[in-house]
Amino acid sequence: xxxxxxxxxxxxxxxxxxxxxxxxxxxxxxxxxxxxxxxxxxxxxxxxxxxxxxxxxxxxxxxxxxxxxxxxxxxxxxxxxxxxxxxxxxxxxxxxxxxxxxxxxxxxxxxxxxxxxxxxxxxxxxxxxxxxxxxxxxxxxxxxxxxxxxxxxxxxxxxxxxxxxxxxxxxxxxxxxxxxxxxxxxxxxxxxxxxxxxxxxxxxxxxxxxxxxxxxxxxxxxxxxxxxxxxxxxxxxxxxxxxxxxxxxxxxxxxxxxxxxxxxxxxxxxxxxxxxxxxxxxxxxxxxxxxxxxxxxxxxxxxxxxxxxxxxxxxxxxxxxxxxxxxxxxxxxxxxxxxxxxxxxxxxxxxxxxxxxxxxxxxxxxxxxxxxxxxxxxxxxxxxxxxxxxxxxxxxxxxxxxxxxxxxxxxxxxxxxxxxxxxxxxxxxxxxxxxxxxxxxxxxxxxxxxxxxxxxxxxxxxxxxxxxxxxxxxxxxxxxxxxxxxxxxxxxxxxxxxxxxxxxxxxxxxxxxxxxxxxxxxxxxxxxxxxxx
Amino acid sequence: xxxxxxxxxxxxxxxxxxxxxxxxxxxxxxxxxxxxxxxxxxxxxxxxxxxxxxxxxxxxxxxxxxxxxxxxxxxxxxxxxxxxxxxxxxxxxxxxxxxxxxxxxxxxxxxxxxxxxxxxxxxxxxxxxxxxxxxxxxxxxxxxxxxxxxxxxxxxxxxxxxxxxxxxxxxxxxxxxxxxxxxxxxxxx
Numbered sequence: 221x222x223x224x225x226x227x228x229x230x231x232x233x234x235x236x237x238x239x240x241x242x243x244x245x246x247x248x249x250x251x252x253x254x255x256x257x258x259x260x261x262x263x264x265x266x267x268x269x270x271x272x273x274x275x276x277x278x279x280x281x282x283x284x285x286x287x288x289x290x291x292x293x294x295x296x297x298x299x300x301x302x303x304x305x306x307x308x309x310x311x312x313x314x315x316x317x318x319x320x321x322x323x324x325x326x327x328x329x330x331x332x333x334x335x336x337x338x339x340x341x342x343x344x345x346x347x348x349x350x351x352x353x354x355x356x357x358x359x360x361x362x363x364x365x366x367x368x369x370x371x372x373x374x375x376x377x378x379x380x381x382x383x384x385x386x387x388x389x390x391x392x393x394x395x396x397x398x399x400x401x402x403x404x405x406x407x408x409x410x411x412x413x414x415x416x417x418x419x420x421x422x423x424x425x426x427x428x429x430x431x432x433x434x435x436x437x438x439x440x441x442x443x444x445x446x447x448x449x450x451x452x453x454x455x456x457x458x459x460x461x462x463x464x465x466x467x468x469x470x471x472x473x474x475x476x477x478x479x480x481x482x483x484x485x486x487x488x489x490x491x492x493x494x495x496x497x498x499x500x501x502x503x504x505x506x507x508x509x510x511x512x513x514x515x516x517x518x519x520x521x522x523x524x525x526x527x528x529x530x531x532x533x534x535x536x537x538x539x540x541x542x543x544x545x546x547x548x549x550x551x552x553x554x555x556x557x558x559x560x561x562x563x564x565x566x567x568x569x570x571x572x573x574x575x576x577x578x579x580x581x582x583x584x585x586x587x588x589x590x591x592x593x594x595x596x597x598x599x600x601x602x603x604x605x606x607x608x609x610x611x612x613x614x615x616x617x618x619x620x621x622x623x624x625x626x627x628x629x630x631x632x633x634x635x636x637x638x639x640x641x642x643x644x645x646x647x648x649x650x651x652x653x654x655x656x657x658x659x660x661x662x663x664x665x666x667x668x669x670x671x672x673x674x675x676x677x678x679x680x681x682x683x684x685x686x687x688x689x690x691x692x693x694x695x696x697x698x699x700x701x702x703x704x705x706x707x708x709x710x711x712x713x714x715x716x717x718x719x720x721x722x723x724x725x726x727x728x729x730x731x732x733x734x735x736x737x738x739x740x741x742x743x744x745x746x747x748x749x750x751x752x753x
Numbered sequence: 754x755x756x757x758x759x760x761x762x763x764x765x766x767x768x769x770x771x772x773x774x775x776x777x778x779x780x781x782x783x784x785x786x787x788x789x790x791x792x793x794x795x796x797x798x799x800x801x802x803x804x805x806x807x808x809x810x811x812x813x814x815x816x817x818x819x820x821x822x823x824x825x826x827x828x829x830x831x832x833x834x835x836x837x838x839x840x841x842x843x844x845x846x847x848x849x850x851x852x853x854x855x856x857x858x859x860x861x862x863x864x865x866x867x868x869x870x871x872x873x874x875x876x877x878x879x880x881x882x883x884x885x886x887x888x889x890x891x892x893x894x895x896x897x898x899x900x901x902x903x904x905x906x907x908x909x910x911x912x913x914x915x916x917x918x919x920x921x922x923x924x925x926x927x928x929x930x931x932x933x934x935x936x937x938x939x940x941x942x
Contacts, residue, residue, distance in 0.1 A: 223940065291940045293932035296840060296919035306847030314855065314904050317911070411936055419940055469801075470847070532929060563929045567918035573895075573910050574820035574888045581822065581918060581927040614850050653895060653903065676903035 223420050226432050227286045235435040237284065240445035240464035243475045251277035251440070252747065254460065254481040256447050256496070258282075259326020260732035261716035262487035263426025263434075264367070268740040270437035272748060277479065278434070279462060280443040281488075282323035286427070290417035295564035298416035302330050304491075311605070311619040315675040316517065317568075318617070319683040320489060323417075324443050325427030327489070328729060331683070332414050332536040332560065333403040333423055335373040336726040337364045338734070341546055345598060350692035350721040353702040355735075363734035371424040372406040373730065375399075381412070381534025384558045386523070386588050388539045390639030397543040401557075403535065404729070412533045412560055445477065448613075449500040450484065450712070457484045457712045483711045483747060487736075490685035490718040494607040495615035497689070497699075503708035508699050510607035512690050513617065514723040515682040516555075516593035519629050519652075520569050521636035522580075523588045523645035530585055531561030544635055545595060545725055552599050552628035554592040555725060556635065561587055571651055571679050590640060592632030597687065597722025599624045604722070607688050621680070626673035629680075633671070637664040651679035684728050689718040704739040715739055801846035802853070803838070807860050809879040810887075811838045817887025818913030822926045833922055840916035859905055863890075872902060 231237055252274040255262045262278060270276045285301060299307035302323045309318040321327030343360060346352040367373070380388060380400075391398035408422040421428045435441060444465045451459045460479040463472040486493045494510040502509060541556040559565070563584060570580050580587070597604050605619030621629075633650040640648045641661040648664050649657045652671050658664035671678070692698035695707050700719055706712040715736040717728050724731050794804040803811060815837035816823065816830075823830040845856055862868045869875045873890035875882060894906035917923060924931055 222942065291937070293937075294919075296915075299915075299919075300843060300847060305849050305852065306844050308844055308848045308852065310852065312851065313900075314852075314908055409936060411933060413932065419936070533933065563923065563927050564915050564919035567914035568911050570914070571907070571910060573818045573891050573913060574884075576820070577818065577914060578820045578822035578926065581923075584927040584929055610851050612850060616851050653906075672898070674898075674900070674903075676900050676907055677898070679907075 223287050225286050225288050226421065226428055227284060230432060230435055236438070236440040237435065238440065238442045239284070239467070240442055240462075240475070240477070241467035241473060243464045243473075243477075246476045246478070248478040248480065249277055249440075249442070251275045251479075251481045253277070253483045253485060254279065254479055255485045255487055256460075257326060257487035257489060257492070257716060258324050258426060258431060258441070259321060259487060259489060259716065260328050260426065260729050261736045262485070263325065263328065263430040264733050264736040265485055265487065265715050265740045266434035266439055267430035268737065268744065270434035270439040272744055274747065276434060276439040277481065278431070278439060278441045279445050279447060279479070280324050280441065281446045281465070281492075282321075282326075282443065283467070284324040284441075284443045285329070285417060287417075287419055287421050290413075290419040293411070293413040293416055293419060295416060295562050298330070299564065302417055309491075312616045313675065315621075316515070316619060316680045316682055318491075318515075318685070319681070320491070320685060323427075324441065325425045325431065327683075328425035329417050329427050330415050331727070331729060333405055334537045334540070334557070334727040335368070335371070335402045335404045335730045336540075338731040339545075339725045342722070342725050346692070346721050350690060350698060351694050351702075352692050352721070355702060360734055360738070363738045364730060367730065367733040367737055368402070371404040371429060371733065373402050373404045373424075375402045376535055376538040378410055378535070378538075380538040381531070382527070382529045383531035383534070383561060383588055384537065384539040386525070386529070386643040386645075387541060387556060387558055387590060387639065390643035391541050391543065393642040394639065396541055396639070398539055398541045401538045401540055403538070408535065410534055412536055413562070414536055415560055415565070446472070447488070447496055450496070450502065452500065452502060452709060455503070455709055457709055460484065483713070483743065486712070486714045487716040489716055490688050491607055491615050491617055493714060493716055493718045494688035495609050495613070498607070498609045499613040502706075504699070505708070506696050508690065508697060510688050512597065512604040512721065513607045513619070513688040514597040514604035514686045514720070515619065516596060516684040516723050517621065517625060517629065518591050518593050518681050518683070519632055519650070520679055520681070521590045521633060521640060521648060521650050522570065523590075523640035523648045524583055524586050525588055525644060526586070526646055528585050529561075529588045531566075531587060531589065532563070532584075536560035544631070550599070552594055552596075552602060552624050553725070554594050554628055554632045554635075556639070557591050557593065559589055559591055561589060569651055569679065569681070571653065588640065588645065590636040592629075592636060593684070594625055594628050594632070595723055595725040596625070601625075604687050621675055629678060630668065630671065630673055633668045634665060637661065637668065653677045653679070684717075684723065686717045686720040686723050686728060689714050690721040691719040692721060703742045704735070705743075713739065713743060800842045803842045803845065806864050806879070808838060809882070810860065810863055811841050813879055813882045813884060813887040814909060814913050815841070815917055816884035817891060818910065819884070819917050820888070822917075822923065824922070829922070833917070833920055836920055837913075837916040840919065841912050844912065844916065856908065859908060872897070
């Protein structure tokens with residue numbers, strides 16, 4: 221059963237898709253709106269703006285890869301082509317590896333499809349602490365509903381795979397909260413390879429939904445093109461310098477484009493958007509760009525079961541638990557989820573080597589893994605990290621882990637081990653260089669209590685980047701207003717995860733979709749008052 | 754740099770390392786002064802980023818991370834190690850410039866005899882070293898609680914495991930059946 225390649229069909233019928241690596245000479249491009257980035261924010265804005273009749277240009281640093289390229293379901297190929305720095309991105313000290321997409325469609329091409337609304341408590345916190353307007357739960361509900369309908373988001377109706385069932389069963393045994401994950405899929409084959417690009421176009425990523433719709437409405441997509449800088453003058457963006465990238469090396473090919481538009485939207489993600497603004501010397505009187513760059517620091521617990529788990533097959537995330545997300549005492553909480561377990565990813569989180577790693581890998585079909593996502597940016601110690609640029613303008617992400625986060629990470633190791641044992645695990649090992657393999661909850665509890673909670677010893681990872689250009693009305697603390705408009709330039713908006721003033725406490729994609737849809741409508745009313753009336 | 758001519762002894766090294774991560778820059782400076790830096794060394798023929806010296810080390814690293822998971826047949830094992838080194842080259846070439854600079858410092862340090870010997874416990878140069886030497890290095894780095902060395906361990910273990918366990922021939926050992934055959938054939942139909 222061949223899967224239609226939307227892009228070869230679309231290009232045949234006239235879609236304007238241009239590969240900047242093929243350009244031989246520079247040129248000037250003009251549009252009503254230029255969008256930098258093609259992920260959750262860029263894709264959502266593109267469809268709404270192009271379908272309203274505006275001339276839209278979308279610029280993406282990554283390449284165009286489509287379902288045809290994903291058929292092999294090959295980890296090395298996909299991590300190498302679809303992720304930032306070939307999945308080797310990390311915080312500046314290397315202590316926290318970062319999985320973030322880099323392709324047409326951005327991280328939506330490679331995420332694990334979990335689509336959860338921004339928690340009410342998070343929306344309230346942003347409103348109270350940052351003066352974010354019109355974004356309380358009742359304000360946002362219609363935007364979540366709109367994007368859920370657009371992207372086929374619904375609780376997963378099939379049975380969870382065994383890897384996720386462990387989370388459900390352990391929570392049931394211990395009488396903890398658990399829920400079924402809503403996923404953005406239509407006609408899902410339940411394969412389990414969402415992180416490598418969906419080979420059947422079932423995942424409703426931007427690649428197969430909003431970007432094709434925008435192309436149908438005449439948008440131009442320019443990929444393999446990196447925005448080097450924006451030009452600012454008198455509180456206004458006057459243009460953009462864009463470097464075409466060489467297809468082989470990914471480095472600038474030497475061809476440069478000049479881009480001009482009435483309005484500019486940055487949607488390059490919470491690392492690259494602040495870095496682009498810093499590189500462009502954007503007006504920033506309070507030095508807020510790149511500050512409060514939050515993540516969900518994630519720690520990991522590996523269990524072995526006697527029964528087969530086969531964690532590489534089936535929807536990668538279908539069960540989650542928020543039981544520990546909002547502790548009553550105000551300490552940092554965490555969300556519990558499950559990752560897919562194909563061998564390359566699994567081997568990288570196991571953290572050992574030689575015969576010990578080989579012994580773990582020989583048990584891969586019996587391996588089960590839980591992950592805990594810390595809710596960063598809510599606690600007084602929790603101010604996130606900082607995006608800065610090096611001497612060449614490249615992004616660098618400094619992120620420290622403070623005591624309140626270490627406390628939460630230790631509690632999370634405990635919760636995960638207890639749940640795994642309750643669900644029948646034979647042994648459990650927290651992913652920490654000083655942890656042992658524990659054969660009972662009692663031993664695990666004692667062992668985890670004694671673990672030194674230090675960077676590099678505790679294995680951390682993240683896939684969720686939020687903040688760096690916080691939204692809110694307080695110009696002393698915020699980079700954009702409550703609708704994503706840059707405080708210090710009237711024709712610039714930011715529509716991506718960088719606008720969130722803290723982490724979300726849920727996987728970010730639906731939050732980005734909903735805020736972008738809301739903010740794009742506001743922008744349309746400004747750009748096209750007649751059409752919006 | 755001729756082998757073992759640097760004067761930094763174990764005691765001096767440990768004293769230097771006590772500063773933690775900030776010592777990477779100091780040690781990097783030591784490497785520069787000793788003339789061992791590969792920063793300007795040519796990329797090896799057929800590779801994107803690794804130098805000839807790096808490749809000696811990477812071969813030992815991949816074999817060391819593999820442990821007893823490599824096939825007994827030396828030809829098959831050698832092919833997996835070679836492919837692992839090729840994959841490491843692709844991974845490292847794709848890193849952003851700031852991360853590449855950090856990896857370069859680390860790989861240069863590993864070529865620097867005092868570091869290899871006193872921090873890594875490896876007496877032979879990497880051109881003569883094998884899996885057991887890489888395992889000695891990894892164990893030293895793993896067991897150190899200096900964040901510099903723990904960080905080096907994390908980086909090397911990740912490179913070694915991802916370039917190895919992403920290879921199809923390793924599936925026989927991990928019992929990973931590969932992507933569902935029914936789906937592959939349906940997609941090819």
